[in-house]
Amino acid sequence: MFEKFTATARTAVTEAQAEAHDVGDRRIEPVHVLGALVKHDPADGILSRHGVTYAAVRAQIAGSGDGTLDAAALASLGVDLDAVREQADTTFGPGALDRAGRGRGHLRFARGSKAALEQALRATVAGPGREIGAPQLLAGVLAVNDPRTTAVIAAVCDDPAALRDEVARAVSGKAA
C-alpha cells in the first residue's frame, strides 16, 4: 500500500513522527500527520487558504498533547512553571525541561492515524486518481474526526466546514 503514496504524502507520513517527538507525544496521532502535511502546504494551498498554517497548528499541538507541561493546571496547585523552568535552565542548560519531555526512539501510529491512512486509501479508490496524494491524506485525517485534530482545526480555521468541502472537491477531482 505504501508504494501508492506520492512523494509529498509519504514525506508527511514520515515527518509526522518528528512532529510527535518535538512536542513530547508518545504516539503518532492524526494531528501530527496534519502538522507534517501543513508544513509543506501541499494540496494546492487548501490548508493555508483556510488559515491552517504550520505555525498555527504547531502552536496548538504543543499545547494539547500528553507531553505538555500544563502551566495553568500547575498554577492551580501553586507551582510556578516559569520559575521551575528558569531553575532547570540554570542547572541543566537552556531548554532542559522541554528536552526532558521529548519522546525518544521510534513512535507507533495511534489507532486514529492508522484509520486516517485507511480513509486516505479509500478516498483515493473512490476518486479519479491512483495515488494517495496530499489531498487524499488530508481527507483521511479529516475523516476520522479525531478530537485533537478537530480542536486544532477549530482553533485556527475560520470555517472548518468550508475546508472539508474544499478537500472533498479536491479528492473527487472536481475543480474548486
Added chain:
Amino acid sequence: MADMAGTTDPDPAVGLRAVRALGELAARLERLQVERARELGWSWQQIADALGVSRQAAHKKHGGLERRGSARQGED
C-alpha cells in the same frame, strides 16, 4: 487557555488535570536530575537510595539514558 479559577474546583476533571501536569513535571525533573547525577559520577545505588527505589528499578527506568545516542532503531 484555561484560566486559574479551577484552583478549588471540586470537578475531578480539573483536579486530575492538575495531578497529571504535576506528574509530568516531576518525571522530567527526575530524568534531568538522574542524568546529572550520573554525569557527576553517582552510582545507580546512590541514585536509587535518593529516590527511595531499588537499584534495579532506578536502572531499569533511567539506564537507557546512557545507551541513547547509539543505535536505537526499531526497538518496538
